[in-house]
Amino acid sequence: MEQFDLVVIGGGPAGLAAACAAFDSGVRSILILERDRELGGILNQCIHNGFGLHTFGQELTGPEYAARYIRQVRERGIAYRLNTMVLDISREKVVTAISRDRGLSEIAAKAVILAMGCRERPRGALNIPGFRPAGIYTAGTAQRLVNVEGLLPGREVVILGSGDIGLIMARRMTLEGAKVKLVAELMPYSGGLKRNIVQCLEDFGIPLKLSHTVVDIAGKERVTGVTIARVDGRGTPIPGTEEHIPCDTLLLSCGLIPENELSRSMGLELDPATNGPRVNQRLETEIPGVFAAGNVLHVHDLVDFVSQEAAAAGRGAARFLALGEDTSCQIPIEASGGIRYTVPASVSPREMEEQLTIRFRVGSVMNNRAVAVYLDDCQVYRRKRPVMAPGEMEQVVLPRDIFRAHGDAKRIRILTEEA
Numbered sequence: 486m487e488q489f490d491l492v493v494i495g496g497g498p499a500g501l502a503a504a505c506a507a508f509d510s511g512v513r514s515i516l517i518l519e520r521d522r523e524l525g526g527i528l529n530q531c532i533h534n535g536f537g538l539h540t541f542g543q544e545l546t547g548p549e550y551a552a553r554y555i556r557q558v559r560e561r562g563i564a565y566r567l568n569t570m571v572l573d574i575s576r577e578k579v580v581t582a583i584s585r586d587r588g589l590s591e592i593a594a595k596a597v598i599l600a601m602g603c604r605e606r607p608r609g610a611l612n613i614p615g616f617r618p619a620g621i622y623t624a625g626t627a628q629r630l631v632n633v634e635g636l637l638p639g640r641e642v643v644i645l646g647s648g649d650i651g652l653i654m655a656r657r658m659t660l661e662g663a664k665v666k667l668v669a670e671l672m673p674y675s676g677g678l679k680r681n682i683v684q685c686l687e688d689f690g691i692p693l694k695l696s697h698t699v700v701d702i703a704g705k706e707r708v709t710g711v712t713i714a715r716v717d718g719r720g721t722p723i724p725g726t727e728e729h730i731p732c733d734t735l736l737l738s739c740g741l742i743p744e745n746e747l748s749r750s751m752g753l754e755l756d757p758a759t760n761g762p763r764v765n766q767r768l769e770t771e772i773p774g775v776f777a778a779g780n781v782l783h784v785h786d787l788v789d790f791v792s793q794e795a796a797a798a799g800r801g802a803a804r805f806l807a808l809g810e811d812t813s814c815q816i817p818i819e820a821s822g823g824i825r826y827t828v829p830a831s832v833s834p835r836e837m838e839e840q841l842t843i844r845f846r847v848g849s850v851m852n853n854r855a856v857a858v859y860l861d862d863c864q865v866y867r868r869k870r871p872v873m874a875p876g877e878m879e880q881v882v883l884p885r886d887i888f889r890a891h892g893d894a895k896r897i898r899i900l901t902e903e904a
């Protein structure tokens with residue numbers, strides 16, 4: 486059986502950044518396994534700009550951003566295999582993969598980084614009544630058809646869900662000559678970034694109908710129209726508010742699900758708030774030597790934060806390979822006041838890097854709040870946030886010195902409170 490110190494599952498932005506950071510921390514025996522025909526992950530189909538402002542101080546397209554990390558992987562001589570699908574990872578870190586040229590292969594790893602990204606919620610998971618004609622796509626599938634395959638999936642489009650991919654596809658389809666009639670969103674707020682609402686909808690005069698959903702799809706061979714309706718506070722359609730919108734295409738942008746089948750089959754418990762594994766400050770899961778980063782861990786809005794997070798996982802894996810299991814005492818991070826989860830979920834002050842980044846999302850739109858962190862009963866961080874929304878990931882950065890100054894703290898709490 487082949488052996489590598491570190492095997493990275495997935496060659497998207499998370500896998501690439503993790504591998505580079507592990508290399509820079511001294512690991513030399515690294516293998517990236519990627520099921521697609523090229524490295525770069527989903528960014529290869531994201532040809533719009535807006536990537537890399539935090540990392541490179543430049544506005545890059547998705548492929549340009551990915552290319553910079555692919556170059557770094559090649560410059561370091563890190564091994565990677567394309568068209569190679571990982572089928573299984575055992576708790577002992579034996580990775581089973583399949584590819585056309587090698588067939589079924591087993592690789593023994595000392596450490597593994599999970600970086601499999603996420604997938605979109607399909608129609609089957611949304612329970613939309615109506616016929617099942619052609620013309621219904623997830624927004625990401627439409628993005629691939631337009632940007633990679635050069636095909637236009639339709640001419641008159643309704644988009645359900647205002648996540649970032651749906652917003653970006655509203656603009657993309659418009660630029661390609663299609664008429665985007667509206668974007669319907671079940672919630673009373675958009676699931677996407679504010680900048681995408683402005684740049685992708687408002688700039689093109691595309692209406693955003695909040696608190697609306699699709700209640701019927703018409704058309705036998707091909708979609709001929711959809712019926713939308715207003716919903717009440719519980720998301721139930723309100724009778725009498727139905728409106729028929731003729732169209733030939735329905736795009737679904739109703740959420741992303743971390744791709745965690747491998748994690749689940751290796752016995753990792755998933756956090757119901759993120760659908761990803763729970764990790765500590767070095768992004769290590771409950772199985773020592775197994776790390777997770779990027780969208781497989783929790784869905785990100787910006788790839789820059791994926792790369793930052795993945796680099797921490799790479800350094801964590803290098804530390805594991807050099808020093809072994811982290812046996813220091815872990816303190817769980819308690820989230821409340823509308824904060825749904827935190828990544829990491831627990832911290833070992835003794836094992837922290839120079840600073841700790843805690844990322845989280847809130848469960849509903851909040852105005853005039855402050856985010857505060859307490860070690861035991863002592864407030865160590867507070868920042869006013871005029872607006873927080875579920876569609877925008879939040880973060881708190883805490884220097885290690887704060888933890889050193891409260892060396893015997895038993896509780897870490899993060900919460901929102903009156904500003």
Ligand SMILES: Cc1cc2nc3c(=O)[nH]c(=O)nc-3n(C[C@H](O)[C@H](O)[C@H](O)COP(=O)(O)OP(=O)(O)OC[C@H]3O[C@@H](n4cnc5c(N)ncnc54)[C@H](O)[C@@H]3O)c2cc1C
Binds near residue numbers: 521528572744
């Ligand atoms: C359709 C879509 C469009 C998006 N558009 C944007 C956008 O415009 N802007 C933005 O900032 N973010 C966008 N995102 C979010 C984007 O996913 C992240 O910013 C970033 O790409 C996440 O990086 P990642 O490495 O975690 O995941 P990914 O980029 O998804 O990479 C994961 C990689 O793992 C591989 N993989 C998965 N399972 C296996 C397996 N079993 N074996 C081998 N390889 C495997 C996949 O093929 C993929 O290459 C989009 C996401 C999706 C799904």
